[in-house]
Amino acid sequence: MDFSVVWEYLPMLLQGAWVTLWITVVSLAIGLAVAIPLALARLAKNPLISSPAYVFVLYFRGTPLLVQIFLIYYGSGQFRLELTDLGLWGFFRDPWFCGVLALVLNTAAYSAEIFRGAISAVPRNDIEAGRACGMSGLLLFRRITMPKAFRIGLPAYGNEVIFLLQATSLVSTITILDLTGISRQLISKTFAVYEFYLTAAAMYLVMTYALVYLFRVWEKRMSGHLQERVANEPR
Amino acid sequence: MLDLHGYGWLLFDGLQLTIAVGLCAMVVAVLLGLLGSWGKLTHNRWANLAANIYTTVVRGVPELILLLLVYFGTPTLIQSIATRMGYDIRVDINPFIAGTITIGFIYGAFATEVLRGAFQSIHKGQVEAARAIGMPRLKVFHRILLPQALRFALPGLGNVWMVLIKATALISIIQLDELMRKTKIASNATHEPFTFYLLASFIYLGITLVSMMAQKRAEVWANKGVTR
Numbered sequence: 001m002d003f004s005v006v007w008e009y010l011p012m013l014l015q016g017a018w019v020t021l022w023i024t025v026v027s028l029a030i031g032l033a034v035a036i037p038l039a040l041a042r043l044a045k046n047p048l049i050s051s052p053a054y055v056f057v058l059y060f061r062g063t064p065l066l067v068q069i070f071l072i073y074y075g076s077g078q079f080r081l082e083l084t085d086l087g088l089w090g091f092f093r094d095p096w097f098c099g100v101l102a103l104v105l106n107t108a109a110y111s112a113e114i115f116r117g118a119i120s121a122v123p124r125n126d127i128e129a130g131r132a133c134g135m136s137g138l139l140l141f142r143r144i145t146m147p148k149a150f151r152i153g154l155p156a157y158g159n160e161v162i163f164l165l166q167a168t169s170l171v172s173t174i175t176i177l178d179l180t181g182i183s184r185q186l187i188s189k190t191f192a193v194y195e196f197y198l199t200a201a202a203m204y205l206v207m208t209y210a211l212v213y214l215f216r217v218w219e220k221r222m223s224g225h226l227q228e229r230v231a232n233e234p235r
Numbered sequence: 236m237l238d239l240h241g242y243g244w245l246l247f248d249g250l251q252l253t254i255a256v257g258l259c260a261m262v263v264a265v266l267l268g269l270l271g272s273w274g275k276l277t278h279n280r281w282a283n284l285a286a287n288i289y290t291t292v293v294r295g296v297p298e299l300i301l302l303l304l305v306y307f308g309t310p311t312l313i314q315s316i317a318t319r320m321g322y323d324i325r326v327d328i329n330p331f332i333a334g335t336i337t338i339g340f341i342y343g344a345f346a347t348e349v350l351r352g353a354f355q356s357i358h359k360g361q362v363e364a365a366r367a368i369g370m371p372r373l374k375v376f377h378r379i380l381l382p383q384a385l386r387f388a389l390p391g392l393g394n395v396w397m398v399l400i401k402a403t404a405l406i407s408i409i410q411l412d413e414l415m416r417k418t419k420i421a422s423n424a425t426h427e428p429f430t431f432y433l434l435a436s437f438i439y440l441g442i443t444l445v446s447m448m449a450q451k452r453a454e455v456w457a458n459k460g461v462t463r
Binding site: 063191194204208 | 297404405430
């Protein structure tokens, strides 16, 4: 084992790690914005609204992410002429757009399911109390339902964030040079196979557990008042 | 309506291999899960440490990296060790075995957590009672612990299976001719990638739906002796 070659290319690996984080954050932000309306649509009483949302969630949770990425990136090529006419070919030709789009749709489906569960787990009493104070509609949702649901869903959402971070490694299959992509490229140049993969694995490990830690801190801040209190010291 | 240009059977061949890899990997995962949950629950400190490192590392690294590491990394590692010892050998890993072992190894970590929780939810008194009647430890395990733990673990293991079968799509990257790779071959030959990837996604969706139904039936079967 010779890790000096890894040391030599460390700046490139760090740049790859930066790309990985960037893709994760962008996909999460857009995915969250899609997930909340989607969760509400899933909960809607009107089947015309809830069933398309159900099908969307079922499809993106029931098929592998790799297929979704290939379907968007390679599949769009089949409609090149139509997409060019619409002026959209520029987007679908770009691996970044396709990669992020697939990740956004995928994480939106998983997060929507988490928030649907969280919203329906908000105690009825809280909502009734809110109504009794004269709140309704959007105000009730913004002040009572959403903050409570967010606390309930946060641990599960933290897991989803970690899954997404690791899932971003799949965009390396469509030529994006994230941490996995850059490792594969450097390996084909230097033939130091396990050195680079082990280093990349260690970097993913650090990023994952940094995120786990951040979410634990955040959870404590959000719902510290619900934690079991440590018994007072005997006086 | 849907013209597959005669490539439909190719996908069917791939599907068979996907299911074969998935089932073999699931067996590996459950066995590793049993071993791992023993490691987590036993009083041996070294076993605790090994099991904790296993689940921590595997769940913190993407499947793709682990797969590439096993498939491309292990032969190079063995070769470079052999070269240092004065031998010149070439090691090739069969992609089926590499895929099965890697996927099984990864989801073994998830199965470990599921089974650990299941074993923990069995009341300690039952083990003590069985020991008191004179059953040896192994008999306690297969008569008392395992049947009950599997019932508790069924929903969790069902989830592990559904994530695992989707993860087998990654094995196409190490050139195993499973569903994903056959799809790629078909879409390259016909220049209709959308048709074929969409079809492949529906096949995976079909596997998921069938698994969901099977899981529901298995849970009903496993809980038939339980009153609510």
